[in-house]
Amino acid sequence: MIKIVTAAQMQELDRRTIHEAGIPGRTLMDRAGSGVVHYIEQILGPPRGKSITILCGKGNNGGDGFVVARLLHRGHANVRVLAMTPPSELSRDAATMYRQFVRAAGKSHIHLFSSKSQAQSLLRDSDILIDALLGTGLSSDVTGRYADAIDSINEAGRPVVAVDLPSGLHADTGAILGRAVRALLTVTFGLPKFGLFQGHGIDLAGSVRIVDIGIPPAYIESVQTRTCVMTSEFVRASLPARKPSSHKGTFGHAGIIAGSVGKTGAAAMAAQSALRVGAGLVTVAVPSSVNDILESKLLEAMTIPMPETKARTFARTAFDRLSAFIAARTAVAIGPGLSTHPETVELVQALIERLDRPAVLDADALNALAGRASVLTTCKVPPILTPHPGEMARLETDATSQSVNADRIGTAFRFARERGVLVVLKGARTVVARPDGAAAICPTGNPGMATAGTGDVLTGMIVGLLAQGLASWDAACAATYLHGLAGDFAAAEKGEAGLIAGDVIERIPHAVMNTYES
Secondary structure, eight states: OEEOBOHHHHHHHHHHHHHTSOOOHHHHHHHHHHHHHHHHHHHHOOOTTOEEEEEEOSSHHHHHHHHHHHHHHHTTOEEEEEESSOGGGSOHHHHHHHHHHHHHHOGGGEEEOOOHHHHHHHHHTOSEEEEESOOTTOOSOOOHHHHHHHHHHHHHOSOEEEESSOTTBOTTTOOBSSOOOOOSEEEEESSOBGGGGSTTHHHHSOEEEEEOOOOOHHHHHTOOOOEEEOOHHHHHHHSOOOOTTOOGGGGOEEEEEOOOTTOHHHHHHHHHHHHHTTOSEEEEEEEGGGHHHHHHHOSSSEEEEEOBOTTSSBOGGGHHHHHHHHHTSSEEEEOTTOOOOHHHHHHHHHHHHTOOSOEEEOTHHHHHTTTOGGGGGGOSSOOEEOOOHHHHHHHSTTOOHHHHHHTHHHHHHHHHHHHTOEEEEOSTTOEEEOTTSOEEEOOOOOGGGOSTTHHHHHHHHHHHHHHTTOOHHHHHHHHHHHHHHHHHHHHHHHOSTTOOHHHHHHTHHHHHHHHHHO
């Protein structure tokens, strides 16, 4: 996991690195610029022969931009720098980097910003734009020439790489300060900033990459934050070893209570996902009249028919049999496709009150808890809840989807603490929170996953990992990361618009394998 910090915390880390560790600011800039160029090459291809315009402000962010320009020039790109201020107004380190660029490329590559029309002309004639205008210290609305420059970037229709943070974005909240750059890629330095994963930052930052600029690990350890970004290293360390002597019993037996008439697909996808993430055995409990339908969809998972209502949903009389079903499983998931039939809701509430093993509650299990979330405190093992913003709003008092999305980290943390559960708040940059205040943000996933069934896939993956013996926190974080990564692989092959949940299921093994190889 990588800690997420505020602007003030990052500035303090920079200060300590420079003044206590004795690493010059210019060295940090060189490392930052090198990191930006590395990711440009990795994601946008070799710079040779490309027209690249770097927009540089007067502060350290602009200094990073001058380093990027010098290195891209060395890589035989056609580099132009659009400087927002004359050299005399640059910060000390930025001025040093400006002089180094001029020595390497000559003054003819530098254009002093004079008007929006001048900027538009330069930017339209570019293959790639680099935003090095404003850094993490911004706290008031962008105006004047900087506003014109940001508007010109956004209107140019070119791939944009943001240096540390999209200019105009509040580093802590993700709010737009007047206007902000819309980036394809943000390369941030040292540690990621909260604003990249909150508010408008989710849409404006694009893909986020992190560059190690050499801040001493002891300084990072001293930072007081409980919020992190999930990493492939964390996931790899969480997954169980698969020894040659293993058998299907080694990797647990996941139970899934799901389905109703017209909604057996949700149960099937959860079961398939649990198997794809490595569970040894999976059994689905389902209303009796739809059991045959579910069996026809599943080859590797087992099913058990249960008493049902006339509406072909779980009946209250299924309580004893479902209690025995839960007792015979390593971990359980409750919710996908259950329906909100009153009798089914009553049954689900009764089952949740007696949960005594690792469990995932999703979909209609969460709807059954609306107005009755207090029953969660009776669970002997804290369950994992996987709400989307609408379900989260129904679980909280006086909340709306909009208020949940406005403070995703805070909402997830407060509910986890108050109810003693783990919360996986789904959506762009899914948040996982636990009762002690720790939270993790998922960097994987894409808009193509905003489609029916992907939540059922995540539920299956979490219960599949719980069945294999992972602790609840590890299972929730690892499954969320792998779920997003599988979706990214699927989108890379099929595009985002036509992505379906089955595409994500197919690529779960690839995501797991990639995590081991990365």
